[in-house]
Amino acid sequence: MLRRHRHAARLTLEQLAEASGVSARTLSDMERGRSKGPQHRTVTALADALGLADADRKQLVELAREGRLRDHWARPTGLCELPRSVDDFTGRVAGLAWTRELLRAGDAPGAAGVGLITGSAGLGKTTLAIHAAHALRPDFPDGVFFLDLFGMSPRPLPVDDALGMLLRALGIADQQIPGDVTERASLYRSLLRDRRVLIVLDNAAFEEQVRPLLPGGGAGKALVSSRRLLAGLEGVRRLALGPLPLLEATELLTGILKDRGAPDEGSAVGQLAQLCGGLPLALRIAGNRLVSRPSWNAADLAARLTNEERRLDQLSAGDLKIATAFGLSYEQLATSTRRLFRRLALVPGRNFDAALAAVVGGTSIEEAWNALDELVDLGLLQDRTSERYRFHDLVRLFARDRLQQEEPAAERDALTVTMTSWLLRMATTAGRWFEPGYGDPGQADPDAAELSSAEKADHWLRVNADNWLGALRHGASIGRFTAVLDCAESMDWFSDRWMHAPHWYEVFTLGAEAAAALGDPARQAAQLNMLAWVHLLPREDPETTLRYTAQAIDLATRSGATTQIALAHHHAGGALRRLGRLDEAIAAETQAAQIHLANGDIDRYCHSLGALGTCLRDAGHHTKALEQYLDLLALLNDDRSGMTPSVAAIIRPIALARVGECLGLLGHRAEAIIKLTEAISLMEQVQLPVPQAHSLETLAVLLAEEDRTGESCHAYARAAEVYEAIGDADASSRCRDLANAAP
Template identity: 45%
Template structure:
C-alpha cells in the first residue's frame, strides 16, 4: 500500500464512510477509490483529489496532509522506470470529434464486458494520434493508469503476444517472479489485474487478431483501444471506428495550426489546394505543414506548385523520418505476391473506381481470385471499398501504386497490360451501347464476356458505373491511333447518348470520333461523326452557334459525297442548334428541307424525327394550331412507317410533349393535362430526365390552371427535383414561376 493510499483509507474510516458512501459523496467511483487505497493506481489528478477532499469534508490542514502524501508518492516514483508510458499527445490535434465522442460513450457505458475499441484504416490517417488523444481526455477516469504498447504489426516480425503480455504485466507492477510461463497463464493474469483496476490500454499498430486477442480485458471497467491498418474482423464484441481522411475545413485548420504562412487569410485558396493535393490525409498534411513551417521563405503557393507535380508529390511529402511513401510501403510489404501484382497494375485504371472484373482483366486471374486480392488490399488499408463491388484508391496511394508499377514491371509489360485493359473496356462498351442502337437492340449471339449484359438495364448500369474507365480507354485509343475502334465505340453510343443528353462528356467522345473518322478512308463515316459532333456541341456543351456551324460543315461534306441521308441529318442538327439559339424560324426551314431529303432517302427514323422538330418549331413560333396539325400528321407517319424502337419512342415522347405545350399555349388545360399524362409512361421508358421534368411540369401547370393546386404542387416539385442537375434554364424559370403562382 502506498503512503497516499494508506492516508486516504485512514481519512475515510475516520469519517465513518464506506467506499460506496465516499464514492456517492465525491463522484469518484468506488473501484477507483479501492485502487487508490491499495496502491494499484497512480497518484490522482488535482481534480480527483479535490473531489475526494470535498466528499470527506476535509479541512485545509487535512487536505494539505493528503497533498503531501501525493507529492511524496510522485517523488518516489521518479526514480523507477515507467513502462508503457503513452507518447506525448499532439498539441495541434484537429477534427475527429465524432469518433472521439463515440469512443468515450463506448468506454463509459458502464455495463457488459470490458469495452474494446478498434480504430482501423489506411496508413497516415492518424489512428495513433486519435487513440492517444482519447487516453489523454480520459486520464481522470482511469486511476489505475494508462498504458501504451506498440505491437509493431507492420514490421517483418511483429511483437509476439507473449512478449506483449510480459511488458504489460511488468508495467502493471506484477512481480516478475510471479509472471506466468505460458501465454495462456500470462493472459489470464492480465485479465485478472484489469478486472480489479480501472486501466486504459492503447494497443497500437496491431498486426492480427491472434496477436491482440490475449491482451484484451474480459470483465471490469478497464478500456482497450486497438489501432490497426487491418479491420481485425475476427475480434468479437468490439466497437469498430473506421477512420476516413479529414474534411476540407479540418485539413485547413491543421495546416494553419502548424505553419504561420497557412494562417494568413490571403492564403486561403492555396491552403485549400494543399489540402486537396494531400488527399486530406493527416500524415501528408502534417508533413506539408512542417515543410512550410521550417522554410520561412516559402509561400503556400510555392508548396502548391511543388505538390502539383504528381511525379514528385510523394517525394515532397517526406521530411525527417516521416514519409507518406514510407508509411504505405510498410503495408505493401505485407502483401502476398499476387496481391502485389494486382496493387501495382490497378494504377493503370483511368477512372476513380472500378469493379473486380477490371481487376481480373489486369492480372488475367479468375474474377473470384481477383476479388480475393482486392479484399487483401482493403484489409491492409491500401484500397477503399466505395460501394457494393466497387473499389477506389486514395489519391496518394494511387501515386504509390504507380511508382511500384514503374519500378517492378518493364515498359513492354506495362504497355501490354494497359492495352489489354483498354481494349476490353472499349469492346464491352460497344456491346453495351448497341443495346440502344436501332440496328442491334440485343446481346450478340455467343456473348461470353466477364460482365452480365443480358438486358438494356444491365448495359446501362455498366456503362454508367464504368463511365470514367471506358472514357479514359477511349482517350487512350484516340492518342494511340486506334481510329476505327474510337469510331466504333462512338457509333455504338449514338442512341444511348440520348438517354444522358446533357452530359458534357459526349462532346469529348464525338470530337474524338470526328477526328478519328477523318483519318479513315471511308468519308461516309466522317460525315456521320461530324453530325454527331454537332449534336454534342449543341445539346451537351450547350454551344448552339458552334453546333450549327459544325452541322453545316457536315451538310457540305454530305453534298460532296452525294449522301442524301446524312444531308438530312445535318439539317436536323442545324435546326436543333438554331432552335436552341432562339431562332425557331431558321430551325423550321431547316427541318422542312431535312424532312424532304429523309423521305427521299427512305430514312423513316430521320423523317419522323424531323417532322416532330417541325412541330416543336411551330409551337415556339406561337403557331399552336399548326403545331397540333403537324403533331397529328407525325403520329400517323410513325404508325405507317417501319421505325426502330428507340427512335420511335423518342418521336412519341417529343410529339406528345409538343402537343401538350401547344394545348397550354391555346389555354386548353384539360386537353394539355390529358396529353401530358399520356406522354408520361413513354418518357419514363425513354429514361431522359429532361423529358420527365417537362412532362411533370406541364402536368403541374395544367392542374394549377384547372383549380387543383395541391396536386399541381406535387408535380412541380417532381419537375424541379429532376431539373436540379440539368441545364434547362427555360424550364427552370417556368417551374419557378409556377411555384410562385401556387397559393
C-alpha cells in the same frame, strides 16, 4: 484488520481459506502485510466467509482499494507509458465523441469495452487514440497504458511478450508472471476486471495477436488501432477513419503553421491541404517542411506538389515520409496482390470493379476478388458502393511509382493496350444495346456477359465513363482509330439517354478525328453531326451547330451519305429554330423528313416530323402543329409502319407531350393536362429525364392557370428534382423557387 476479524470468527487460516476459496498462502501474505492491495473479488469473498456486517465489510473493502492505489503509484515508472499528445490536434470531432461514449459506457453485461479504429496509412489512427486517451485519463484512475504491437513490422510483437510488458506495467513482478501464454492472459484479464484501466493497443497486426490482450469484461477498457480491418474480432465496436474534410485539413495545416514568422495566403494553405488529400500525415509533413524553412511559403510548396511525378518525394520531412508509410502496407501483401496493386495505377478512371481489375492484373475474376479484399483490408484501396473500388490520390501515386520501379516499360505499355482494347470493346458493346434493331450485342462477346440487358449496359456505361473515356483518349493517341470510331459511333443512341453528361464533345471529336485519319468522309460526317447535336442540346450553342452541319453536309454530299445529309438538315433545323429563323427551320426539317422517307428510314423520319411540328408551334401555327403531332402519333401507333418498337417507345411520350403543349396554347387546358400527365408517366418508364423535366414545368404552369395550386407546386417540385438529377442547377433552382412561392 483481516487477522482481527478472523480471530473474532474463531477461524484458522486453513478454515477461512476453505470457506472463502482464497488460498491460505494469499491469506498469510495479506495478514503479514506482504499483500496490501488485494483484488476486489478476493476481499468480498473473505467478507462473505467472515459474515461481516455492512460497516466492517465496507471498511475492509475500502482498505484494500487504498492498498491497490498505493501499489499502482508505487509501480515501476516508464512501462507502457502513453506517448504525448500533439498540441495542434484538429478535427475528428465525431471520432472523439465515439471514443468518449464507448469508454465511458457502464460495466453492465453487454456493454462495449473495446474500440477498434481502422484506416489506411497516414490517417492519424494512433494520434486520435492517444489524444482520446489523454482526454479520458481522469476516468481511469488505475492507469492508462500504451503498447505498440508493431503490426506493420516483418516481426509483429509476439503475444507472450505483449502480455509480459502489460503485466509488468500493471505492477506484477517478473517472478510472478506465468511462463505459459494462456496463464498470462488469464492473470492479465483478472487484473483488468476490477481496475479502471485503459489499454491502448496500437498498430495491431492480426486477430490472434489482439484477442488475448483484450479485457474480459468489467472495469478495464481497450482501444485498438490497426491498418487492417481485423474483421474476425468479435465483441468490439468499430470506427473506420477516412481522410479529413477540406475544411478540417486546412484548419490542421493552419494550426501547424501558426507559429511561423512568415504569414501564408489562406488560398495557398487551402490548395496545399487539398493536394495532401486530407491525410493528416501528409498535412503534418507539409506543415513541418514549411515550419522548418521560414523562407518558403505555402504557395511555393503547393506549386511543387502540383507536379504528380514529384509529389510523393516532396511529402518528406526528416524521418516522416508518406511513401514509407504506404510502403509498410505494400510489403505486407502477397506477391500477386502487390502486382495487381501497382498495375491498378494504369486504370484511367477514379474507380473500377473486379472485372477491370482482373483484366489489368491478368488474373481470373475470383483471384481479382481475393486480391481486392486484401487491399481493402490493409487500407490500400477504398471499397465503394456497388462493388467498386478506388485509390486515395496519394496511394495511386505510390502505386504508379511502384509500377515504374518494378515493371519494365514494355510490359506497362502492353498492359495499357490490353486494358484499352477491353474497355473500348465493352463500351462499344454496351452502346450497341440502344441502337434500333441491334438485338443482344453481348451474345458474340463472352467478356461482355455482364451486359446482358439494356439496363445493365446503361449502368456499366455510366459508372465506367471515366474509364472508357480514358481508353478512348489512349486509343486515339496510339492510332487505334477503328476501335475509337466504333466506340464513338456506338454512343449515338445512348447519348440521348444521358444528354447532359459532360464528355460527349470529347467523345465525338475523337470519333471525327479517327474517321478523318481512316479517310472515311461518310463516317466523319456522322461524327460531325453528333457534334452538331452536342452544341444544339447539351451546350445550347446553335451557331456552332450550324458550322458543324455545314461541314457534315459537304462531307456527306461528296461521299453520297444521304442519311447524314438528312441528319445535318435536321440538326440545322433545330439550330435555326432556336435562332428564330423559323421559315428556314421549317424548310430544313421538311427536307430532312423527305430524305429519310425516301430512304425508307421510318425511325428518323418520325424524328424529323416531330421536329417539324415544334417549328410550326414556335412559329405560332398551333393548329397545324397539333395536326402534325397527331399524325405522328398515328404513325407511331400503327404496327404496319415499320418503325422500331424501341424507337417508337421513346418518340411516343415526346409527341404526346407536344400534343399537350399545343392544346394548352389553343386554350384547351384541361385536355392538355391529361395528355401531359400521360406523357410524363411514359417518359419516366423509358428514362427520358430531359423532356420529362420540361413537360413537368409546362404541366405546372397549366395547373396554376387552372387554379390547381397544390398540384402545380407538386409538379414544380418534381421538375426541380429531375433537373437536379440531370445537372441543370439553374432550372432546378427556378422550379424549386416556384414550388415554394405559392401561398
